[in-house]
Each structure stands twice: as C-alpha cells, then as structure tokens.
Amino acid sequence: xxxxxxxxxxxxxxxxxxxxxxxxxxxxxxxxxxxxxxxxxxxxxxxxxxxxxxxxxxxxxxxxxxxxxxxxxxxxxxxxxxxxxxxxxxxxxxxxxxxxxxxxxxxxxxxxxxxxxxxxxxxxxxxxxxxxxxxxxxxxxxxxxxxxxxxxxxxxxxxxxxxxxxxxxxxxxxxxxxxxxxxxxxxxxxxxxxxxxxxxxxxxxxxxxxxxxxxxxxxxxxxxxxxxxxxxxxxxxxxxxxxxxxxxxxxxxxxxxxxxxxxxxxxxxxxxxxxxxxxxxxxxxxxxxxxxxxxxxxxxxxxxxxxxxxxxxxxxxxxxxxxxxxxxxxxxxxxxxxxxxxxxxxxxxxxxxxxxxxxxxxxxxxxxxxxxxxxxxxxxxxx
Numbered sequence: 422x423x424x425x426x427x428x429x430x431x432x433x434x435x436x437x438x439x440x441x442x443x444x445x446x447x448x449x450x451x452x453x454x455x456x457x458x459x460x461x462x463x464x465x466x467x468x469x470x471x472x473x474x475x476x477x478x479x480x481x482x483x484x485x486x487x488x489x490x491x492x493x494x495x496x497x498x499x500x501x502x503x504x505x506x507x508x509x510x511x512x513x514x515x516x517x518x519x520x521x522x523x524x525x526x527x528x529x530x531x532x533x534x535x536x537x538x539x540x541x542x543x544x545x546x547x548x549x550x551x552x553x554x555x556x557x558x559x560x561x562x563x564x565x566x567x568x569x570x571x572x573x574x575x576x577x578x579x580x581x582x583x584x585x586x587x588x589x590x591x592x593x594x595x596x597x598x599x600x601x602x603x604x605x606x607x608x609x610x611x612x613x614x615x616x617x618x619x620x621x622x623x624x625x626x627x628x629x630x631x632x633x634x635x636x637x638x639x640x641x642x643x644x645x646x647x648x649x650x651x652x653x654x655x656x657x658x659x660x661x662x663x664x665x666x667x668x669x670x671x672x673x674x675x676x677x678x679x680x681x682x683x684x685x686x687x688x689x690x691x692x693x694x695x696x697x698x699x700x701x702x703x704x705x706x707x708x709x710x711x712x713x714x715x716x717x718x719x720x721x722x723x724x725x726x727x728x729x730x731x732x733x734x735x736x737x738x739x740x741x742x743x744x745x746x747x748x749x750x751x752x753x754x755x756x757x758x759x760x761x762x763x764x765x766x767x768x769x770x771x772x773x774x775x776x777x778x779x780x781x782x783x784x785x786x787x788x789x790x791x792x793x794x795x796x797x798x799x800x801x802x803x804x
Contacts, residue, residue: 425656426688428681440470446639447474447612451485451577454607456636459614460621462774462783464681467614467641471579478577485575488512488565492585498595499551501586502561505578506533507547513568513576520545527567528560562602569608576609583613584620596624596631604635611636619768644680649673653687657698662691664698671700675707677785686710711790718790721772728754732763736773736782737792743780 450457451474461467475487490508495501514520517537524533534548554561565576589595603611613636615621625632653669672690676682689706690698722730731752732743740748743764744757754760764780767773774783782788 424688425660425691426684428684428688440466440473440644443470443639443641444474444477446637447471448477450610450612450637451475451478451487452482454575454577454610456603456610457612457639458621458625458632458636459612459639459641460618460625461614461616461641462618463616463771464679465616465641465643466680467616468581469680470641471581471612471614475579484573485577486513486569487577487579489579490581492580492582495582495585496588498586498589498591499549499554501589501595502554502558503547503549506549506561506564507545509564509568509576509578510547511545513565513572513574517545523568526571527564530557531560558598559602562599563606565609566606574608577612578609579612580614582615584615584617584624587620587624593631600631600635617771618774643678644683646670646673646678649678649683653683656687657691657694660691662694662696662698664690664694668698668700668703671703675703675789677788679785682710682786707789708793711786711793714786715790715794718787718795721787722791722795725767725772728759729763729767732760732767733772733782733791734796736780737788737796 447457447470449455459467459471471489475489478485478487488508489512490504492501492504495504510520510523514523521535524535531549531553535545536548537545565578568574569576586592586595603609613625613632624630625635625638627633647670650666650669650673653672654664654666657664657669668690669687672686673683676686686706689710690703693702693706725733731754735743735748735752735754740752742748743754744760749755749757749760754763764773764775768775771783772787773780775781782791
C-alpha cells in the first residue's frame with residue numbers, strides 16, 4: 422500500500438497539497454519568462470512547489486524547457502559554472518550527439534572536456550579549466566539564452582539554495598557577473614529560491630546589491646489549518662481509515678502548519694490508527710515525534726552558549742520585549758547589545774528568524790521539545 426503522507430521527498434501528484442495561488446503565479450512566470458525569487462524557511466515545500474509547476478509546464482508547454490540546479494553542496498564559483506553548464510546541456514538535448522554539437526556551437530573561448538557513460542539514462546560530466554572559466558565565464562552565463570534562440574525554445578533555469586553563492590570567494594563579483602548577463606536574456610528566465618531567508622533578503626532586497634529588483638518576489642506562506650485538515654481527512658479516507666476534521670486540524674496545529682512536520686505527524690497518526698483516529702492517538706503521536714527527534718535537538722542545544730539557551734527560553738515563554746531590562750535580568754541575558762548579538766547568531770544558525778518584528782523559533786517541534794522536555798528537566802539560572 423502506498424503511504425498517504427510524504428516528507429523528506431518532493432511531493433508529486435495527489436501528495437501535493439493546495440498552493441493553487443502560488444502555482445498559478447509560477448505558471449504565468451514560467452510562460453512569460455518573468456524572473457522570479459521564491460523565499461521560504463527550509464522544508465516549507467518550495468522545492469515541491471517548483472516541481473509541481475514544472476510538471477504542469479512540461480505537459481502543457483513542450484517548447485518551455487525546465488532546468489533545475491541545486492546549489493546545496495556547491496561552495497565555489499567554478500563548481501557553480503560546471504553545474505550550470507552540465508544541467509543546461511543535459512536538459513536541452515535529447516541525445517549525446519546534441520550535447521557535443523552544442524558544445525562545438527556555443528563554446529569558442531572555453532573548451533569543455535566531456536566524459537560520457539552510455540546506458541539507458543544518459544550520464545555525462547564536463548571538466549572546465551578553472552582559470553579560463555573564472556576569467557571569462559560569458560559563454561557559460563549566456564549558454565541558456567543562446568541555446569534557446571538556436572532551438573527556438575524557451576528555457577527556465579530554476580536554482581535551489583541560491584544563497585550559497587555567499588560562500589564563493591568573491592560573492593559580490595559573482596553576482597555582478599550573473600546579473601549583467603541574465604538581465605539581458607529574452608528567451609531564458611531565472612527562478613531563484615532558497616531557505617535561508619535572511620541571506621536571500623540580503624541578496625535581493627538591498628538596493629546596494631546587484632540582484633536588487635531582479636525579478637518578482639514571492640514569499641511562501643504556511644498552508645492554512647483548514648486546507649491541511651481537508652487533505653489529512655482525505656488521505657485517511659483514501660486508505661480506508663477515518664479521522665475527524667477537528668483532529669486533522671489538531672495535527673496541523675501541533676506542527677504549526679509546517680509542511681514537513683504536518684506530513685510526518687499525520688503519517689505517525691495514520692500508522693497508529695487501526696480504523697478511526699482519536700485524540701489519544703494524535704496526542705501520543707505528537708509526543709512520539711518529539712522524542713524521536715530528541716537526540717538531534719539535544720545535540721543542537723549542546724552547541725549553544727548558556728546565554729543563547731536563556732534567550733531561547735525567553736522566546737519559548739513568549740516574552741514580547743526581549744531587550745527590556747526586566748527580560749534581560751529575568752533570563753540573565755547580559756546587555757541589550759548582547760541580546761542583539763545572540764539574536765543575530767541564532768538567525769545565522771537557522772534556529773530562529775525575525776519577521777515583522779517578531780522573533781520565532783523556526784522548527785516548531787524543536788520549540789515543543791524545548792518547552793516540554795528541555796526546560797522542564799534543566800533549570801536555566803534565572804534571577
């Protein structure tokens with residue numbers, strides 16, 4: 422039997438939940454070549470959203486080619502150029518002969534070396550001379566546009582974890598190169614997305630940065646509790662099990678509508694349900710999920726300073742004025758300047774984030790673990 426819920430993988434078909442508005446925006450941007458920046462915290466479903474929109478475009482618009490690149494493990498400019506070149510050539514060519522022909526046609530200054538592994542799935546890799554590529558990456562940065570014009574197609578380049586260009590030796594210079602080429606393209610468009618919101622905002626919303634006003638900005642929001650409840654009820658029903666609307670909504674609420682955790686918690690409840698879910702099953706499944714992740718959360722917490730842990734304690738307790746004298750004294754946070762440093766450090770570690778002036782813990786299950794396990798077992802020294 423196919424599992425009714427999915428997490429840790431891209432959600433396809435009936436596993437994909439809602440997002441009609443976002444999909445419609447993406448489809449229009451794909452069709453009309455509007456450069457797009459998509460920002461959301463990790464595991465909110467942005468990769469699944471891009472994948473779903475890509476599936477629809479592939480079926481309805483054969484002249485639009487989707488090229489997807491993940492920079493998760495890319496840390497240098499030359500690695501980026503290699504990945505970009507390989508994926509563009511592979512996703513715009515049907516056979517190996519087309520790849521070699523494209524290389525001959527579109528590369529004059531850089532001479533890529535191609536290695537090819539025959540088989541049912543065409544596999545190939547490209548080697549590029551590091552010095553040549555860094556000196557003159559123009560042919561690579563214009564490759565999608567030139568191939569699109571040559572083949573009378575449109576190309577949409579989707580780049581995940583785009584904020585990782587910040588790890589390059591000279592990220593500002595790299596951004597200037599990319600912007601100077603990509604902003605002139607008419608047949609290729611770029612869809613840039615990432616999970617480190619503060620880094621993405623720094624790249625795209627600062628007037629001093631090269632990618633300022635590069636394209637349409639999309640901020641992915643959480644799926645509503647009601648939509649999640651309908652999805653959970655339907656998935657239970659499709660497998661011969663039952664859960665009430667209220668309990669399905671409770672699952673979404675426990676997981677704070679976090680896409681990954683809603684699916685994971687719903688799956689635990691489904692596993693623990695023989696016929697009909699009840700409140701005890703949902704409650705026990707939630708605590709099971711917390712304890713399953715306890716070792717991970719303990720490791721994360723052990724790497725923090727005492728003052729950072731105290732700062733998280735204040736957030737968990739929903740203190741509103743974290744820099745106030747009373748809160749600083751109560752949680753032994755030092756000074757208001759120290760509070761600011763701790764906040765920035767925890768944002769950098771992707772433990773917390775700040776939105777509309779509100780500071781919150783990114784991982785809702787980590788927050789639940791801190792509240793129900795860590796701060797109940799460990800006394801943080803408060804004055």
